[in-house]
Amino acid sequence: MTNTYDAIVVGGGHNGLTCAAYLARAGRSVLVLEKTHILGGAAVTEEIFPGFKYNVYSYVVSLLRPEVIRELELPRHGLQIHPVDSVWSPTEDGDYLVFPTDPAQERDELKRLSLRDAEMMPRFTDVMYKMAHAVKPILGLVPPDPSRQGWRDIRTARGLGKLFSGLDKQTFSELTKLMTMSVDDFLAEYFETDVIRATVGLSGIIGTMLGVRSPGTAYVLLHHYMGELDGAYTAWGAQKGGTGAVSEAIASAAREHGAEIRVDSPVSQVIVKNGKAVGVATESGEEFYARTVVSGCDPNVTFRKLVDPSELPDEVIASIGNFKFRGSSGKVNLALDRLPTFTAMPDPSLMSGSISISPSVEYIERAYDDAKYGGFSQRPAMEVELPSTVDPTMAPPGKHVLSAFVQYMSYDGSDAVDRDAERRDFGNAVIDALAEFAPDLKDVILHKQVLTPWDMEQKIGLTEGNIFHGELTLDQLFFFRPGIGLADYRTPIRNYYQCGSGTHPGGGVTAGPGRLAAMQILGGSK
Amino acid sequence: MARYSPLHSRTGPLCRGSRWEEWSGFLAAIMYELDHVHEYHAVRNGCGLFDVSPLLKYDIRGRDALALVDRVIVRDATKCQIGQVLYSTWCDDDGMVIDDGTIFRLGEGHFRMTATVPILGWLEDAGTGLEAQVSDVSEEIAAVAIQGPTSRDLLQRLTNADLLDLGFFRHTTTEVSGASALISRTGYTGDLGFEVFVDPDDVVHLWDSIMELGGDHQLRPAGTMALDLTRLEGGLLLLDADFRSAFQTTFYVQKTSPFELGLEWMVDMDKDFFIGQQALRTEQERGSRWLTVGLELDVVAMQGFYTEWGMPMTLPQSPWADEVPVYADAEQTRHIGRGTSGSWSPVLKKYVVIARLEPDHAILGTEVFIEEMIEAVSYSVPATVVKMPFYDPPRKRARGVVAT
Numbered sequence: 001m002t003n004t005y006d007a008i009v010v011g012g013g014h015n016g017l018t019c020a021a022y023l024a025r026a027g028r029s030v031l032v033l034e035k036t037h038i039l040g041g042a043a044v045t046e047e048i049f050p051g052f053k054y055n056v057y058s059y060v061v062s063l064l065r066p067e068v069i070r071e072l073e074l075p076r077h078g079l080q081i082h083p084v085d086s087v088w089s090p091t092e093d094g095d096y097l098v099f100p101t102d103p104a105q106e107r108d109e110l111k112r113l114s115l116r117d118a119e120m121m122p123r124f125t126d127v128m129y130k131m132a133h134a135v136k137p138i139l140g141l142v143p144p145d146p147s148r149q150g151w152r153d154i155r156t157a158r159g160l161g162k163l164f165s166g167l168d169k170q171t172f173s174e175l176t177k178l179m180t181m182s183v184d185d186f187l188a189e190y191f192e193t194d195v196i197r198a199t200v201g202l203s204g205i206i207g208t209m210l211g212v213r214s215p216g217t218a219y220v221l222l223h224h225y226m227g228e229l230d231g232a233y234t235a236w237g238a239q240k241g242g243t244g245a246v247s248e249a250i251a252s253a254a255r256e257h258g259a260e261i262r263v264d265s266p267v268s269q270v271i272v273k274n275g276k277a278v279g280v281a282t283e284s285g286e287e288f289y290a291r292t293v294v295s296g297c298d299p300n301v302t303f304r305k306l307v308d309p310s311e312l313p314d315e316v317i318a319s320i321g322n323f324k325f326r327g328s329s330g331k332v333n334l335a336l337d338r339l340p341t342f343t344a345m346p347d348p349s350l351m352s353g354s355i356s357i358s359p360s361v362e363y364i365e366r367a368y369d370d371a372k373y374g375g376f377s378q379r380p381a382m383e384v385e386l387p388s389t390v391d392p393t394m395a396p397p398g399k400h401v402l403s404a405f406v407q408y409m410s411y412d413g414s415d416a417v418d419r420d421a422e423r424r425d426f427g428n429a430v431i432d433a434l435a436e437f438a439p440d441l442k443d444v445i446l447h448k449q450v451l452t453p454w455d456m457e458q459k460i461g462l463t464e465g466n467i468f469h470g471e472l473t474l475d476q477l478f479f480f481r482p483g484i485g486l487a488d489y490r491t492p493i494r495n496y497y498q499c500g501s502g503t504h505p506g507g508g509v510t511a512g513p514g515r516l517a518a519m520q521i522l523g524g525s526k
Numbered sequence: 527m528a529r530y531s532p533l534h535s536r537t538g539p540l541c542r543g544s545r546w547e548e549w550s551g552f553l554a555a556i557m558y559e560l561d562h563v564h565e566y567h568a569v570r571n572g573c574g575l576f577d578v579s580p581l582l583k584y585d586i587r588g589r590d591a592l593a594l595v596d597r598v599i600v601r602d603a604t605k606c607q608i609g610q611v612l613y614s615t616w617c618d619d620d621g622m623v624i625d626d627g628t629i630f631r632l633g634e635g636h637f638r639m640t641a642t643v644p645i646l647g648w649l650e651d652a653g654t655g656l657e658a659q660v661s662d663v664s665e666e667i668a669a670v671a672i673q674g675p676t677s678r679d680l681l682q683r684l685t686n687a688d689l690l691d692l693g694f695f696r697h698t699t700t701e702v703s704g705a706s707a708l709i710s711r712t713g714y715t716g717d718l719g720f721e722v723f724v725d726p727d728d729v730v731h732l733w734d735s736i737m738e739l740g741g742d743h744q745l746r747p748a749g750t751m752a753l754d755l756t757r758l759e760g761g762l763l764l765l766d767a768d769f770r771s772a773f774q775t776t777f778y779v780q781k782t783s784p785f786e787l788g789l790e791w792m793v794d795m796d797k798d799f800f801i802g803q804q805a806l807r808t809e810q811e812r813g814s815r816w817l818t819v820g821l822e823l824d825v826v827a828m829q830g831f832y833t834e835w836g837m838p839m840t841l842p843q844s845p846w847a848d849e850v851p852v853y854a855d856a857e858q859t860r861h862i863g864r865g866t867s868g869s870w871s872p873v874l875k876k877y878v879v880i881a882r883l884e885p886d887h888a889i890l891g892t893e894v895f896i897e898e899m900i901e902a903v904s905y906s907v908p909a910t911v912v913k914m915p916f917y918d919p920p921r922k923r924a925r926g927v928v929a930t
Contacts, residue, residue, distance in 0.1 A: 391744065
């Protein structure tokens with residue numbers, strides 16, 4: 001068996017697999033080394049409790065780049081996404097908000113809360129849609145380096161200038177606000193109803209240790225509006241068989257193109273000789289060699305763990321040290337004996353959509369207050385999905401799985417923390433908060449899995465448990481991701497590349513970084 | 527005024543947007559929800575429940591029942607065993623397709639045909655001199671279709687018949703939720719699925735029994751739009767979209783033969799006689815005008831046309847049925863046929879079209895150009911001739927359980 005390849009990808013997350021698939025498709029011999037027993041990184045689905053499949057971490061798909069779906073022919077490899085397109089959000093006074101599937105019905109639903117907001121919603125959607133459409137081409141670009149004046153940087157920068165100069169006054173002004181304001185201030189310019197601001201605003205703070213009233217959170221809203229499904233914007237979906245099946249589909253495409261993929265193969269370090277990456281060493285003592293080494297891990301692991309710091313300039317070490325990870329969310333997965341009853345839910349079919357625990361702006365801001373100095377929210381904000389309501393492969397007939405993405409749960413790496421107690425208390429707070437709206441929930445729980453940011457760091461190597469490989473705030477996006485001069489997927493070490501969510505276009509199951517990194521590698525070796 | 531199906535007491539209240547269309551004189555729900563998307567995904571992930579009672583049904587009985595069926599359909603009816611179902615077309619004397627449907631062999635001298643275009647008189651005339659009685663039993667038999675990966679698990683809970691053992695295009699007479707019923711492993715979705723035929727007095731109870739178990743099997747009632755999208759993916763032709771009935775069109779250019787519809791595989795030219803056979807022989811000698819094929823559109827090129835207008839691409843989220851020009855060249859100088867129905871396929875993530883092209887161009891892998899109107903300007907979207915069905919999961923025809 002050979003131990004020399006054209007390229008080695010460290011980490012079998014969905015971006016590492018994507019990069020490997022593109023490299024293999026271009027005829028390169030590729031080896032992927034994944035530390036855990038399962039492919040997908042944070043995009044995995046596991047049968048933790050017999051018969052019940054949990055989307056352990058990532059739970060919806062929307063930002064997966066259409067060109068990746070097409071070029072890797074993912075539907076043939078098992079990609080099958082069904083829409084999760086309604087949002088239901090209960091309020092503390094027993095009322096609720098629904099964003100239904102149909103725009104006509106949406107107006108009726110919002111009118112119940114505010115006639116003004118019902119009229120405003122299509123205008124708001126239009127503005128967001130226009131901005132998303134304007135900004136979207138950026139998702140497919142290798143970021144330029146503003147500190148350098150290479151021909152490519154100048155060309156890309158000029159293209160960007162053209163993109164923005166084409167915007168009308170209103171879109172340009174809204175975009176500027178979006179890049180600077182807090183998500184709640186931004187939404188308050190459009191909506192008077194608290195629960196509308198809270199529910200829409202929740203997407204602005206996901207994966208970020210900031211509150212809805214913290215400046216800079218509005219931009220993340222736009223990031224979520226760039227989701228796309230079948231050509232429709234802002235459409236969210238769930239993969240058949242769970243998010244892990246997306247990773248499996250990408251892995252299958254990679255294998256078909258000849259990539260070799262190994263699980264249970266943690267890499268201990270990237271071997272660097274004369275400032276050039278030449279291979280990797282695994283924890284089990286094996287060595288593999290390649291002309292190109294790509295890290296799908298987050299920037300902290302890529303720059304500060306996999307290579308000896310002496311191989312890198314001090315300022316890079318420092319800059320990555322300042323990159324904000326700050327995991328802010330936990331995950332609770334439940335196996336249910338039957339569907340719970342959400343008291344205020346007018347139509348049980350809303351259970352197939354998203355359930356947002358965001359009863360008011362103050363509720364979310366207080367949840368942030370709780371966790372700001374450590375610990376977790378006593379009454380957390382949540383995004384809840386029950387994928388088994390539409391996907392029979394997730395749970396036995398009549399039974400269900402519930403996925404709760406929970407904000408906030410802060411990261412604490414100290415050895416003094418009693419992890420079992422932390423998980424127990426956090427899990428209880430989550431279930432108590434959900435049970436406020438679904439009182440019979442506790443009677444139907446067969447099994448629960450509780451994950452804190454610390455668990456995510458331990459299990460899948462996410463630094464400080466940040467689900468996006470670093471916060472998605474403006475100072476950490478595009479040519480700042482993961483740092484000035486580091487955003488073109490290369491590193492100061494020759495032949496050592498990055499392809500994880502810590503690079504542009506960032507976190508979520510987008511496969512964008514994996515594809516762009518592969519393009520850069522293939523273009524660079526011409 | 528269209529009439530209510532025997533299931534209207536159930537389907538009526540469920541049809542939230544009151545979106546109905548006419549089907550053989552009855553009201554059929556286009557969609558129950560305000561959007562067909564969830565109904566479509568239910569068929570591909572869980573299962574969909576369709577009211578297919580408006581299907582026309584003809585019973586053919588008697589010593590010469592087989593002979594009559596064999597005279598009218600293009601397939602070899604003598605090969606149809608009791609318990610088997612055939613999909614076939616039937617033609618007029620000119621070899622032009624009147625309709626397509628399923629033919630059930632219920633006994634030695636007992637067949638049942640399902641159809642969309644009424645043919646009672648035609649069948650009677652075709653039976654002249656034969657000992658066979660034809661009767662229209664359309665309103666004596668109601669029917670539901672349950673289609674999708676979980677359809678078998680759900681239906682199995684309501685019957686003692688072993689559905690795992692029921693092969694593709696086979697049927698069995700049994701009891702379903704206490705009523706006598708005919709179950710066939712057939713459907714119009716290109717997926718695992720069944721059709722259940724019962725007395726109209728029993729069909730409401732059957733519907734209720736299925737709906738009651740629905741929550742355990744991700745079932746949704748589904749309308750004709752979800753049916754249309756799934757049949758398109760499954761490469762199944764639709765009357766009044768991909769072809770028109772020879773009985774409902776006047777001119778030759780509007781009619782099509784089974785060869786032209788890509789159904790050569792079913793035409794048995796070796797049997798002694800069937801209506802239209804002589805004309806089809808002539809067509810074989812002279813060549814067909816068109817062949818029906820699948821097209822896959824180049825959406826990257828299409829996106830480029832939209833970008834010229836500063837707009838994102840609009841993909842058809844529900845199937846269209848139209849006559850869209852297809853050309854051999856991007857300049858649109860050489861017209862070679864028409865696209866007859868098409869849609870973005872959510873399961874394939876491709877824009878697929880059924881098209882009827884001149885035979886020289888209806889060759890797998892050939893590049894053609896289909897017209898796309900954007901802001902009232904005609905563009906030529908490159909498309910590739912591909913084989914149909916576009917979507918064909920193993921579970922559709924497999925005996926036993928196949929991983930979905």
